[in-house]
Amino acid sequence: MKIIDFxxxxxxxxxxxxxxxxxxxxxxxxxxxxxxxxxxxxxxSVIYKTQSFNEIKRLNREALEIKAMWGDFYTPGIHIHPRYxxxxxxxxxxxxxxxxxxxxxxxxxxxxxxxxxxxxxHAIYEEIERLGMIVSVHTDMTVDMNSLEEAVKRFKNIxxxxxxPHQKEHYYKHIELLKNYDNYYLxxxxxxxxxxxxxxxxxxxxxxxxxxFATDFPITNPKMYVEAVLFEGLxxxxxxxxxxxxxxxxxxxxx
Numbered sequence: 678m679k680i681i682d683f684x685x686x687x688x689x690x691x692x693x694x695x696x697x698x699x700x701x702x703x704x705x706x707x708x709x710x711x712x713x714x715x716x717x718x719x720x721x722s723v724i725y726k727t728q729s730f731n732e733i734k735r736l737n738r739e740a741l742e743i744k745a746m747w748g749d750f751y752t753p754g755i756h757i758h759p760r761y762x763x764x765x766x767x768x769x770x771x772x773x774x775x776x777x778x779x780x781x782x783x784x785x786x787x788x789x790x791x792x793x794x795x796x797x798x799h800a801i802y803e804e805i806e807r808l809g810m811i812v813s814v815h816t817d818m819t820v821d822m823n824s825l826e827e828a829v830k831r832f833k834n835i836x837x838x839x840x841x842p843h844q845k846e847h848y849y850k851h852i853e854l855l856k857n858y859d860n861y862y863l864x865x866x867x868x869x870x871x872x873x874x875x876x877x878x879x880x881x882x883x884x885x886x887x888x889x890f891a892t893d894f895p896i897t898n899p900k901m902y903v904e905a906v907l908f909e910g911l912x913x914x915x916x917x918x919x920x921x922x923x924x925x926x927x928x929x930x931x932x
Contacts, residue, residue, distance in 0.1 A: 678715075678916065678917065678920055678921070679717055679920065679921040680714075680715050680716045680717060680718075680890060680903065680920045680921060681716070681717070681718045681719070681720070681889075681890060681920070681921045681924040681925065681928075682711065682716045682718070682719045682720070682721075682890060682891055682892050682894065682899065683719075683720045683721075683813075683838065683864045683866075683889040683890065683891040683924050684720065684721055684782060684813065684840055684864045684866035684867075684889075684891030684892065684893055685711070685719045685720065685721035685891075685892060685893070685894045685895075686721050686722065686723065686724045686782075686893070686894070686895065686896070687704075687707055687708075687719070687721065687723060687740075687743050687747075687751065688704055688707070688723050688739065688743075689704045689723075689739050689742055689743060690739060691703075691704075692725060693723050693724065693725045693736070693739065694895065695724055695895055695896050696895035696896065697896065701895075702895040707895065708747060708750060710894070710895075710899065711894060711899055713900075714899040714900040714903055715900075715903055716892075716899060716903070717750070718749070718750055718751075718752070718924075719750065719751055719752070719894075720751075720752040720753075720754060720779055720813075720924070720928075721752075721753075721754050721782060721813075722736065722737075722740060722753070722754035722755060722756060722779075722781060722782050722813075723736045723737075723739045723740050723743070724736065724782070724784055724787060725787070726787050726788070727756075727787070727788050727789075728789075730758060730761040730764045730765075730768075733756045733757075733758055733761075733768075733788070734768060736755075736756055737755045737756060737768065737772060740753035740754065740755060740777075741753060741772075741775060741777075744776075752778070752779055752928060753777050753779065754777075754779040754780060754781050754782060754813055755768070755769075755772045755777055755779070755780055755781075756780075756781070756783065756788070757769060757780060757783070757801055758788055758790065759790050759792075759795065759797035759798045759801060760789070760790060760797070762797050762800050762801060765801050765804075766800070766801065766804045769801070769804050769805060769808060769810070770804070770808075773808050773810070777810075778809075778810050778811060778928070778931040778932070779810065779811050779813060779931075780805055780810050780811065780812045780813065781812055781813030781814055781815075781838075782813040782814065782815055782840055783812070783813065783814050783815060784815045785815065785819070785820065786815075786819045791819075791820075791821065791824075792821055792824040793814060793820070793821070793824045793825040793827075793828045794824045794825070794827040794828040794831065795824075798828065799831070802828060802831075802832045802835060805832075805835055806832055806834050806835050809834075809931055810835070810931060811835075811836045811837075811838060811927055811931055812835055812836070812837050812838070813837075813838045813840060813864070814837060814838070814839055814840065815840050815841070816839050816840060816841050816843065816847065816851075817841060817843060817847070817867075817868075818847075822847070822850050825837070825839070826854060826858075829854065829858050829860060829861050830858065832860075833858075833859070833860055834860070835860060836860050836862060836927060836930075837860060837861055837862065838862040838863070838864055838889060838927075839851060839854070839861065839862065839863050839864070840864050840866050840867060840891065840893075841864075841866055841867035841868055841869060841893075842863060842865060842867075842868070842869030842870065842875060842879065843867075843868050843869050844868065844869055844872055844875070848869065848875070848879075851863050851879075851883075852879065852882045852883050855883035855884075855887055856882070856883055861887070862887040862888070862889060862923070862927070863879075863887065863888055863889070864888075864889040864890070864891035865888065865889065865890055865891050865892075865902065865906070865919070866891035866892055866893035866897070866902075867893045867896070867897065870902060870905045870906070871901075871905065873908075873909075874909070876888075876905070876906060876909045876911070876919075877909045877910065877911065880911065880915055885911070885914070885915040885918040885919055885923075886918055886923060887923065888918065888919050888923060889919070889923050889924050889927075890902070890903075890906060890919050890920050890921070890924070906919060906920070
């Protein structure tokens with residue numbers, strides 16, 4: 678079955694390698710490892726802790742370089758920053774002209790900001806909405822989920838893809854948002870999928886139409902995520918939705 682991984686962090690520069698055991702993953706074998714796990718297409722941004730907008734731009738340019746190397750295998754995601762509103766809007770426009778349609782994964786704690794909705798982010802979302810781009814957002818205990826919900830509620834024409842199901846309060850908050858907002862999706866990367874029954878319960882409560890397969894590679898083992906999804910006993914239509922149909926629908930909607 679076709680598999681699209683909606684959440685990865687490729688790199689060229691070694692310092693941007695997010696693998697915990699860095700010698701095991703290189704820019705040369707990154708794509709081969711994913712392909713060996715059965716993954717045929719990936720999305721995601723180059724990540725590193727940044728101190729300036731010039732550093733953010735360097736991450737975005739590296740994503741463009743990877744796209745040039747890998748072609749249809751890779752959908753690049755890019756970074757913005759609410760402390761640099763004008764620069765972020767200019768960067769969105771530049772990257773859009775270069776074929777980019779995905780913003781994120783945004784990782785606020787990496788880049789020195791916190792809220793997904795405030796006055797600065799409002800102006801940036803307005804440009805994202807005008808361009809018709811998708812936004813991928815990091816979620817965990819460092820993120821104000823009420824702030825994220827405010828952004829989702831105010832910008833109904835932007836598709837927000839939350840990363841990481843997590844567990845307990847965060848997990849059930851995701852279910853609530855999936856049920857309440859048509860423009861809210863969830864990817865399976867990071868913490869959560871290792872809890873058996875998490876995916877089946879998620880689909881039982883919120884359906885399979887807005888769940889995206891994702892790994893967070895190279896932080897995580899991609900084959901474990903593939904097998905975890907297969908082991909949940911989903912129906913064929915649910916598997917197809919999770920593994921590739923939902924991602925294809927989103928990506929085609931912004932072409």
